[in-house]
Amino acid sequence: MPVEMMKNVACFKGVCTVEEAEPLLQWLQDQQRAKVKLKECTHLHTAILQVLMAAKVMVTLPPDDPDLARWLMPALKNRR
Amino acid sequence: MKTIFLVDDSTTMLMSLSEVLKKAGFQVETASNGTDALAQLKGGLKPDLMITDQNMPGLTGIELIRETRKLPPFRFTPILMLTTESQQAKRQEGKAAGATGWLVKPVAGKDLLAVVKQVLPGT
Amino acid sequence: MSPLLAQFIAESRDQLEMTSAGLLAIENNPEDLDKLNEIFRAVHTIKGSSGLFEIRPVTILVHAAEDLLDTLRSQELRLDRRMIDLLLDAFDQVNQWLDVLERTETLPDEFETTARTLSAPLRAFLGNRPSEEAAPAIAAPTFADLDWLGQLLEDDRAILYARLAGTGARLTLFRYTPDAQCFFSGEDPFHLVRQAPGLELLAIGPTEPWPPLTEMDAYQCLLCFEGVASGPFAELATLFRYVPDQIILLETPPEVLIVPTGRHDADADYTGFVAEARSLVDQEDWDGLRGIVDALLEHSEPEAWIASALRWLRRLLDQSAADMTLRPLLEAMHTQQGPDWLAILRASAEEAGGPTAAEFHASTAPRALTVVEHKAFQHIIAEQSRILEMPVAPEAWTGRLLSICAVIGNSLRYAGHDQLLEELEELRETARETRDSGLLRGLLAQLAEAEEDDRAENTPAAATAQKTKPTEEPAGGEKQAIKTLKIDQHKVDRLMDLIGELVVAKNSLPYLAQRAERVYGNRDLAREIKEQYGVINRIAQDLQSAIMQVRMMPVGHVFQRFPRLVRDLSKKLDKKIQLIVTGEETEADKNIIEGLADPLIHILRNSIDHGIEPPEERLLLGKPEDGSIRVKAYQDNDSVAIEITDDGRGIDVAAVRDKAARRGLVSAEQAETMSDHDAIQLIFAPGLSTTEQVSDISGRGVGMDVVRTSIEKVGGTVTLHSQPGKGTDLRLTLPLSMAVTHVMAVELDNKPLGVPMDLVVETVRLPPSAIYSIKHREAFMLRDQLVPLARLRRLLNMSEPVASDAALAILVVRVHGENVGIVVDDFREGMEVILKPMEGVLGSLRQYAGTALLGDGSVMLVINLKELI
Structure with a gap:
């Protein structure tokens, strides 16, 4: 599973697909202080992106993939 | 390895497309008509991308796309439609039925791979 | 010959055969729409595949036939005998070309002329029918303003501008608002945007305020992507071609990036500053301007709009930008609004004189050109041809191609050659895709010539009649027989039966010889019969093996399904398994191969499910983490052997003994005393499944007994060896032929x-x-x-x-x-x-x-x- 959801941290790996947006959303609905680690993520589907943006999650580790980090991080940081 | 499902009633077309895709490292599955394609999808085939011809005996490409989208495992699967230059209206109809995009026959190898890359993240 | 071309030739022959038969059928029954659709599809398939090869003549001719058939099936035209004759002629010609193609793997260019002359009468039926289904025109959406660029960080824009200013490079601005339902069409807008060539700046935001998380629908797309890319406009347009109604694209100079942003100060009045700056610009006193800009900048809040505008002025000065850019910015400082780059761009475009080139009007009927017009026509064609050959910057290539084709199209319409328009369009698309205008130039050359021909002979009908005769084969080149035949299996079976009877019948000859000698006392006759028997025997045997060859196919046909099966099941069971297949090319009779598929799959499933241990267990046992299953086929005298070997845990002999005894298959005593090897064979007994738990992979009551029965049904045998902890080895032996x-x-x-x-x-x-x-x-x-x-x-x-x-x-x-x-x-x-x-x-x-x-x-x-x- 490219998105691994633990107690209050979700870990993203590789290409995270649209199918994972819904479980992620449900997980986030139950979390007060959700954190995500994107270090090993190379792409995440638009559906996941918008869920992360709407939930205003905190990214503890940005993606190693420089291209993804460049476009993704501003979108996730804009909201506090 | 990503799996691409080709549906076309022309063996020549299936051969030429699968040759290109296999060389590029994809696993290729094929069906020669829409009914067979649906049966394979219902039988557990889970492609990462489906490419279907429009003009086929039995189910047309657009009908196949419509039926495929009704199957829950394939509601988000990218689907490309093979059309000819003259079938521009069919492309819109295909989009409306749930196609992700289209390819215009004859499909050059590099164009095919470019579009596959475009619709398949991680390739 | 490449297998692909061979396949195309074989398939097209099939399709043509079907087409011809179909045409004859609808001639008698024109109302048979199903038949007509079938013919259309066959022709459509040939046309589609022909594009894969360099065989323009086939494509041109088949395309014309396809168009005519399409109007017939949509009942815009009524079928008449003449159409059928022409279509049959056309397909005969294509068949001949396929023969040439099979021999030489190419078609001479001259055939294109034949293709055109044969297409012309087909196209003549179509009249000026608009070229098939035109896409409903979608008005290209445009930006209302470019203020949104302000949301991109000023520093980022400044860096990009500094890189591009003065280089002549252009930018493409885009706004992509995906359809809310787009995920259900397999789309991933973020992925698409990430592929934008030369993506420089990007802002991602919601189209409406975020709903509370508890009410959110993850699968309704709420995002909008706005950005700037430096790649070629055409490539961006191509990238977004599937979502034309959701994308706005605009090609602009980099100056549009100059958008001051920040807090507005309503009380401030910068009229004095602007006036002074303007005069300094007029005097080209750049140092003076820099001085007053710096002075004002020092007194402004950095977050203020005016500070941002001043910083941009400063940057422009540092890059010694032309005053054309400075002035709009100064004007903007008056109102603390803008600059409105969209309006400025529009104005400068009008000044330069828009490319509204005069268009020829389409004439509805073919007409003869006057001598002057004809000269003009030729001149235009020659001129476009010349331009086409001139070198051009790669990014301008497509644009030039399109404008040339537009001119030629208009000329053709004026000259009444509407029937060529579609071909032009096709060549244009080919050129666009291949970036090679060779074919298009070929058409132009022919156009120039054809025009002359028509005028010189002045009897186009006669000329056409002459050319319409199908190109005869060059003398001496004997027509080759069709190389691949598709035969109904029943016919082969019938042949097989007859040969079998022949083999049996010939066996009566030795008896006859014996009778000749013993009953009639004619030793010489007996010897002659025996000699004849020898000859017939040899022929019968050759005949038998020849027909058996026809039915032979490689076992690989069944093996093809294995990698997928192993991959899927091992994934499902979290096992790691290597499948090694050898000897796929080994051949056996078709029926035997087909009978093998199910038992083999069952055996494989057993190995994967029960044989191979999970990776952790394997590591504990000191085995390699990856289990292996080997499938090996080879010919062994008169039979085909297939071995399936795994290195798993082997069969649990004790469990088999126990279960066989409990099920009453053997007595408890027998179960005790029989050898391990014999006990293992009990798994072939009906109703014995070795694992307690019936798993959904290989359980379900179908046991090894079914495997054995189906192998025996085709005359084969199964042997089984198993070593606890080491693995299981199954060997199937099958006859080469069942005949x-x-x-x-x-x-x-x-x-x-x-x-x-x-x-x-x-x-x-x-x-x-x-x-x-x-x-x-x-x-x-x-x-x-x-x-x-x-x-x-x-x-x-x-x-x-x-x-x-x-x-x-x-x-x-x-x-x-x-x-x-x-x-x-x-x-x-x-x-x-x-x-x-x-x-x-x-x-x-x-x-x-x-x-x-x-x-x-x-x-x-x-x-x-x-x-x-």
Whole structure:
């Protein structure tokens, strides 16, 4: 599973697909202080992106993939 | 390895497309008509991308796309439609039925791979 | 020849054959729309595939036929006899070209002329019908303003501008608002945007305020992507071609990035500053301007709009930008708004004179051109042809191509050559895709010539008639026979039956020779018959192996499904398995191969599910983490062997013994004492599944007994070896062909009866006294082994002969791995027969395997010993 959801941290790996947006959303609905680690993520589907943006999650580790980090991080940081 | 499902009633077309895709490292599955394609999808085939011809005996490409989208495992699967230059209206109809995009026959190898890359993240 | 071309030729011939037959059928029944659709599809397929090869003549001609058929099936036109004649001519021509193609793998360019002349009358029916389904025009959406660029960080924009200013580079601005339902069309807008060539800046935001998380629908797309890319406009347009209604694209100079942003100060008035700056610009006093900009900047809040504007002025000065850029920015400072780059761009475009080139008007009917017009036409064509050959910057190539084609299109319309428009369009698209305008130039050259021809001869009809004759083959080049035939399997089966009968019939010749000698005393005749027999025998054997070759196919046909199966199942079970397949090319009879598929898949599933251990367990056992399954096929004399070997845990012998005893398949004592090897064979017994838990992979009641039954059905055998902890090894042996069966004939009640030869171990004759009776069972000793005895008459419910002292004829056969003696009336000879399964009502008689026709015309029953005993 490219998105691994633990107690209050979700870990993203590789290409995270649209199918994972819904479980992620449900997980986030139950979390007060959700954190995500994107270090090993190379792409995440638009559906996941918008869920992360709407939930205003905190990214503890940005993606190693420089291209993804460049476009993704501003979108996730804009909201506090 | 990503799996691409080709549906076309022309063996020549299936051969030429699968040759290109296999060389590029994809696993290729094929069906020669829409009914067979649906049966394979219902039988557990889970492609990462489906490419279907429009003009086929039995189910047309657009009908196949419509039926495929009704199957829950394939509601988000990218689907490309093979059309000819003259079938521009069919492309819109295909989009409306749930196609992700289209390819215009004859499909050059590099164009095919470019579009596959475009619709398949991680390739 | 490449396999692809060979396939195309074979497939197209099939399609053409179907087309021709279909055309003849609808000639008599024009209302048969299904037939018409079928023909259309066949022609459409040929056209589609022909584009894969350099065979323009085929494409052109088939395309014309396709268009005509399309109007017929949509009932815009009514079918008439002349259309059918023309279509048949066209397909005959294509067939001839396929022959040429098969011989030389290419078609000479001259054929294109023939293709055009044959297409013309087909296209003539279409008149000026608009070129098929035109896409409903979607008005290209445009930006209302460019203020949104302000949301991109000023520093980022400044860096990009500094890089591009003065280089002549252009930017493409985009706004992509995906459809809310787009995920259900397999789209991933973020992925698409990430692929934008030269993506420089990007802002991602919601189209409306975020809903509370508890009310959010993850699968409704709420995002909008706005950005700037430096890649070629055409490539961006291509990237977003599937979402034309959701994308706004605009190509601009980099100056649009100059958008001051920040807090507005309503009270401030910068009129004085602007006036002074303007005059400094007029005097080109850049140092002076820099001075006042710096001074004002020092007194401004950095977050203020005016500070941002001043910083941009400063940057422009540092880059010694032209005053054309400075002035709009100064104007903007008046109102603290803008600059409105969109309006500025529009104004400068109008000034330069928009490219609204005069258009020719389309004429609806073909018309003759005057001499002057004709010259002008030729001039235009020649000129466009010349431009096409001139070198051009790569990014401008497509634009130039499109404008050239527009000019040519207009000229063609003016000259009344509407029928060529579609071809032009096609060539344009080809050129666009391949970035090679060679074919298009070819058309232009021909256009110039064709125009001359028409005028010189002034009898276009005669010229057409002359050219319409299908191109004859060059003399001497004999038409080659079609190389691939598709044959109904039943026809091959029928042939096979006949050959089988021939093999059997020829066997009567030796008897005839014997009779000639013994009954008629003619030794010479007997010898001649024997000689002839030798000749016929050889031919019959060659014939038999030739037809068997037709039915042979590689076992790889069945193996193809394995990698997928192993991959899917091992994934499901979290096991790591390597599949090694060898000998895929080994051939066997089609029916046998087809009968193999299910048993083999069952065996594989067993290995994956029960055999191979999970990776952790394997590591603990000191085995490599990856389990391996080897499938190996090879030819072994007259049979094909397939071995399936895994390195898993092997079969649990104790479990098999236990279960066999509990199910009553063997007695508890037997279960104890039998050897491990024998015990393992019990898994072939019906109703024995070794794992307690029926898993959804290989459980479901279908056991190894089914595997054995289906292998035996095609005349094969299964052997099994297993070593606990080391793995299992299954070996299937199958006949190469099912056509001819060797049987041993025995006599029963004066009639011959066949027993499959592969079961026969030996024949013995024993006096009745050598038979022991043990309880109700009989047995006899054969080389120190007690062999059970059965009497065929009893097995078949026939009356017993009167007991006598005559020696008993006993056929020793091996059934279910055990020798059994069978008492028959007498032995006859071994023979080759064609076994035909029992059909109809007799099909349920399981004690008979089938019937065989004998040389003398009588029918012999072949018994199925495995059922009988």
